[in-house]
Structures are given as C-alpha cells and as structure tokens.
Amino acid sequence: MSQIWDGPLEKIDDYRWRIPRTYKAGMRVDGIIYADEKLLKDIRHDKAAEQVANVSFLPGIVKASFGMPDIHWGYGFAIGGVAAMDIEKGGVVSPGGVGYDINCGVRLVRTDLFEKDVRPHLKELVAGLFHAVPSGVGSEGDIRVTAREEKEILVKGAGWAVAKGYGTEDDLEATEERGAMAGADPEKVSDRAYARGKQQSGTLGSGNHFLEVQAIDQLYDRDAADALGLVEGQVMVMIHSGSRGLGYQVCDDSLKTMNTCLEKYHIHVPDRQLACAPVESPEGKDYLAAMRAAANYAWNNRQCLMHLARQVFEKVFVSSWQKLGMRLVYDVAHNIAKIETHRVKGEERTLCVHRKGATRAFGPGHPAVPERYKRIGQPVIIPGDMGRNSYLLVGTQAAMDETFGSTCHGAGRLRSRHEAKRVVDFHALMKELEAKGIVVMASGHGTVVEEAPSAYKDVNDVVGVVHNAGIARRVCRMRPLGVVKG
Numbered sequence: 001m002s003q004i005w006d007g008p009l010e011k012i013d014d015y016r017w018r019i020p021r022t023y024k025a026g027m028r029v030d031g032i033i034y035a036d037e038k039l040l041k042d043i044r045h046d047k048a049a050e051q052v053a054n055v056s057f058l059p060g061i062v063k064a065s066f067g068m069p070d071i072h073w074g075y076g077f078a079i080g081g082v083a084a085m086d087i088e089k090g091g092v093v094s095p096g097g098v099g100y101d102i103n104c105g106v107r108l109v110r111t112d113l114f115e116k117d118v119r120p121h122l123k124e125l126v127a128g129l130f131h132a133v134p135s136g137v138g139s140e141g142d143i144r145v146t147a148r149e150e151k152e153i154l155v156k157g158a159g160w161a162v163a164k165g166y167g168t169e170d171d172l173e174a175t176e177e178r179g180a181m182a183g184a185d186p187e188k189v190s191d192r193a194y195a196r197g198k199q200q201s202g203t204l205g206s207g208n209h210f211l212e213v214q215a216i217d218q219l220y221d222r223d224a225a226d227a228l229g230l231v232e233g234q235v236m237v238m239i240h241s242g243s244r245g246l247g248y249q250v251c252d253d254s255l256k257t258m259n260t261c262l263e264k265y266h267i268h269v270p271d272r273q274l275a276c277a278p279v280e281s282p283e284g285k286d287y288l289a290a291m292r293a294a295a296n297y298a299w300n301n302r303q304c305l306m307h308l309a310r311q312v313f314e315k316v317f318v319s320s321w322q323k324l325g326m327r328l329v330y331d332v333a334h335n336i337a338k339i340e341t342h343r344v345k346g347e348e349r350t351l352c353v354h355r356k357g358a359t360r361a362f363g364p365g366h367p368a369v370p371e372r373y374k375r376i377g378q379p380v381i382i383p384g385d386m387g388r389n390s391y392l393l394v395g396t397q398a399a400m401d402e403t404f405g406s407t408c409h410g411a412g413r414l415r416s417r418h419e420a421k422r423v424v425d426f427h428a429l430m431k432e433l434e435a436k437g438i439v440v441m442a443s444g445h446g447t448v449v450e451e452a453p454s455a456y457k458d459v460n461d462v463v464g465v466v467h468n469a470g471i472a473r474r475v476c477r478m479r480p481l482g483v484v485k486g
C-alpha cells in the first residue's frame with residue numbers, strides 16, 4: 001500500500017496529531033487525530049485525514065474535527081470521525097456524519113458459562129446461531145411484524161421487542177437511550193424505506209456484521225470488571241448490526257434533500273458528500289426525526305437478535321437464558337447524531353454531536369449512564385476482528401472534556417474489501433482460524449475473505465491509543481471462539 005495522504009499532521013503528544021486550520025482556507029477549527037506513530041502510517045494510506053479537515057468547514061463546528069485511531073475513508077465524513085455543531089450558532093446536521101447504516105452498533109451479553117463449558121458444544125452452538133439468525137444482504141427474519149407494528153417499532157425501539165416478550169426491562173436499562181430515542185417521527189420515513197426494512201427485525205445483515213461467542217482472556221481493571229459482573233475465562237456474546245435496509249434508505253432519501261440545502265443556506269463545503277442543513281431548519285429537523293426512527297429500528301433489531309441468540313443457548317445448554325446468566329452488559333450506537341449538552345470554553349452549549357464510526361464514552365456520574373454503571377462510567381464495546389481480539393472499556397471524564405464523550409468504535413478497516421479479496425485465500429484463512437480454535441460460519445466465502453483479520457488494523461493498537469490518551473479506559477479483552485458472519 002502506498003502513502004497517499006501527505007498533508008500536515010503536527011505532533012501534539014504521543015497520541016494526538018493536529019491538522020492546523022491553516023491547512024486549507026475555509027477550515028473553521030483544527031483537525032485532531034488520535035493515533036500513535038504506527039497507526040499514523042495506516043491513517044496516511046487513504047484520504048481519511050483530508051476528510052477530517054473537510055469536516056471542519058461545516059457551519060457551527062466547535063473545538064475541533066476529531067479522528068479516532070480506527071479512522072478510515074468513508075462517505076463525506078471519515079469512519080471514525082466525531083464533530084459537534086453548536087445549534088445556536090447555525091450548526092448543521094449532515095447525514096454523511098452518521099453514515100448509511102444509521103445506529104449501527106454493538107451489544108455485549110455476559111453468561112455464567114466458561115470456555116470449558118462451551119468448547120464441547122461449540123460447533124453445535126455456532127451452527128444453531130447461524131441457522132437461527134438470518135444473515136446476508138436483504139435477508140428476512142422469522143420475527144413477524146405487521147405493517148402497523150413496523151411503524152410502532154420506529155417509536156418504541158427495543159421496547160417493542162420487550163413488550164412482545166423478546167427480552168426484559170433489565171435489557172432496556174442496559175441500552176443507550178433505553179433503546180428508543182425521543183423525537184422519532186415514522187411519518188418522515190419514506191414508503192421505500194419501510195419496504196426495504198420489512199421483515200428485517202432480527203436479521204444480521206451482511207459483511208462486517210456478526211454475532212460472536214467470545215471468552216474474556218485478559219482483565220485490566222478488576223474494580224470495573226467486578227461492577228460489570230465479569231471474570232477471566234467467562235463466555236460473552238457480542239452482536240454487531242444496524243438498521244438494515246430501512247436505515248440505508250433513510251440516509252439515501254435525506255441526501256437528495258440535503259444536496260439542495262447547500263445552495264439554499266449558502267453553505268460552502270469542499271466535498272458535496274458533506275451535504276447538510278442547519279439543525280433548526282425544516283430539512284435538518286426532518287432528517288433528525290427520520291434518523292431517530294431508523295436508530296430505534298436498529299435498537300429493536302439488536303434486541304431481537306439477542307433474543308434469538310438466547311433461545312439458541314437455551315436449546316444447546318438445556319437451561320433458561322436467565323439460569324445461564326445471559327444478562328445484557330450494554331448496547332451502544334456507533335453511527336448516530338445526537339443533541340447533547342457539553343462544556344465548550346467553560347460554557348454549557350447545546351450541540352449536535354455526530355459520531356460516525358465512533359462510540360459514546362460518557363464518564364462516571366453522567367446522567368445518561370445507567371444507575372448500575374454510574375460509578376465506573378458508560379460501558380464502551382469495541383469489536384476488533386474475527387481472529388484476534390475485541391474489548392470492553394468504560395467512558396472517562398477526559399473523553400467528556402476533550403471529545404464530547406466519544407472514542408473509537410472498532411479496529412477500523414486497513415484494506416478495502418476488493419483488496420482483501422485479491423490477497424486473502426479462503427482455505428488458508430479457514431485453516432488459520434481453525435488452528436486458533438475459532439469456528440466460523442458465514443453466508444459466503446466472499447464475506448470471510450473480505451472480513452479477514454488482515455483486512456483490519458490491530459484492535460490492540462487502536463485500544464492502546466484511546467486508553468493511553470485517556471478517552472476511554474480498558475476493562476477487559478475478549479478472544480473469539482465462534483463467529484457468525486453476515
């Protein structure tokens with residue numbers, strides 16, 4: 001891979017790099033990228049840093065345009081980007097700052113099982129999960145939803161599934177926004193979006209989405225692990241999915257409108273993929289109302305997926321999920337825009353915080369953190385790849401002070417899907433995973449090679465940066481045992 005971005009990155013310290021606002025006329029704030037020297041080399045491999053600079057042109061942006069260490073090129077905004085716009089200063093919302101998979105996110109479920117309990121049943125467990133959880137592009141699920149209920153889901157979010165018996169109140173307690181954002185308006189969602197999301201509740205989606213059985217292989221913070229009910233060797237279930245066809249269409253619909261807004265509101269951006277509208281404009285409000293509806297769809301989807309996973313565990317281990325201790329640790333979005341209050345230059349401001357491939361990481365005591373985690377901070381779930389590790393961290397006060405309570409969201413792509421397909425051999429990869437004791441089932445060979453560990457950065461490096469920079473704190477690390485890929 002050749003170096004293709006040679007713009008300025010001034011060293012602030014070992015984990016922070018600045019793109020000065022003097023880099024391009026029109027930048028309103030600096031760009032700040034979190035990385036160490038090793039990751040910085042990867043970051044220069046695509047135009048993600050240029051996108052960080054471009055985002056700083058957006059009206060109302062405060063403090064800086066941020067890039068997390070998992071940053072890579074995306075539509076308009078880089079994946080791994082964080083930007084907050086002051087609503088009272090004409091701040092905008094940009095669909096490119098959320099992404100096509102609105103409220104793509106992760107949930108982590110603990111169990112009382114240990115690797116020794118699961119290992120003898122691993123193949124049966126993974127096959128059970130693979131068959132119970134529909135995956136692949138456009139897949140439809142067994143959870144039946146009437147047309148009226150499809151609309152209800154957009155308002156109630158995960159609460160819809162819980163009311164159906166697919167989970168409990170306790171699950172909602174452990175979900176960001178209790179699984180439903182206020183201000184969602186199903187009437188702002190197009191018929192085409194409804195059609196695309198029809199019967200997709202409880203489906204995984206394709207490629208990067210997964211359901212993984214993992215074991216905790218390292219504890220970093222015993223106090224936080226105790227509070228989370230976690231010990232070394234414990235088996236966990238991680239679910240990564242989003243708003244499926246419905247969210248994709250909401251984004252697509254909004255971009256057509258937002259494109260006209262650049263002229264209408266005299267907004268100058270260096271890239272039309274940064275199309276946006278003032279948060280307080282009719283177009284901005286409509287987008288946020290539809291985006292929240294799609295976000296609620298995603299929370300319901302992940303709740304349904306967890307329900308299906310619990311049923312499979314019940315069957316394989318011949319016990320109820322409650323007896324197996326399958327409690328939800330947390331569910332967190334990593335593609336979303338939210339109206340939040342933060343301190344900027346000593347003043348409380350109302351901001352539209354875009355987290356695109358970035359995770360909320362609110363620190364101890366924040367009112368949005370569930371009571372049970374108030375002391376330790378909000379759980380932050382960071383998937384890595386199917387062959388190495390994933391992490392659980394907690395949010396920090398430093399994240400509140402620096403990045404609007406945000407941190408990274410994964411390892412981040414290193415090679416394009418196309419490149420991975422060209423260089424990775426399916427059979428060799430499966431052998432390698434098998435040698436590590438990892439059982440993989442996927443909807444196609446193509447998915448597996450596109451998603452090979454070598455297609456991603458090393459999550460250990462990425463998490464090392466956010467931990468050392470202080471914008472999240474490591475609690476424990478997991479290693480994969482069984483993977484179901486979309």
Ligand SMILES: Nc1nc2c(ncn2[C@@H]2O[C@H](COP(=O)(O)O)[C@@H](O)[C@H]2O)c(=O)[nH]1
Pocket residue numbers: 070079104208209210212240357383384385386387389390409410411412413451456459480483485
């Ligand atoms: N543990 C696993 N992590 C994975 C797998 N496939 C992808 N990933 C990680 O997820 C993040 C988030 O992805 P995004 O597509 O929503 O941006 C990604 O950066 C990878 O680090 C997997 O199979 N297992």
Ligand SMILES: [Mn+2]
Pocket residue numbers: 101104105209241242
């Ligand atoms: Mn997604």
Ligand SMILES: [Mn+2]
Pocket residue numbers: 104105240241334
């Ligand atoms: Mn995602």
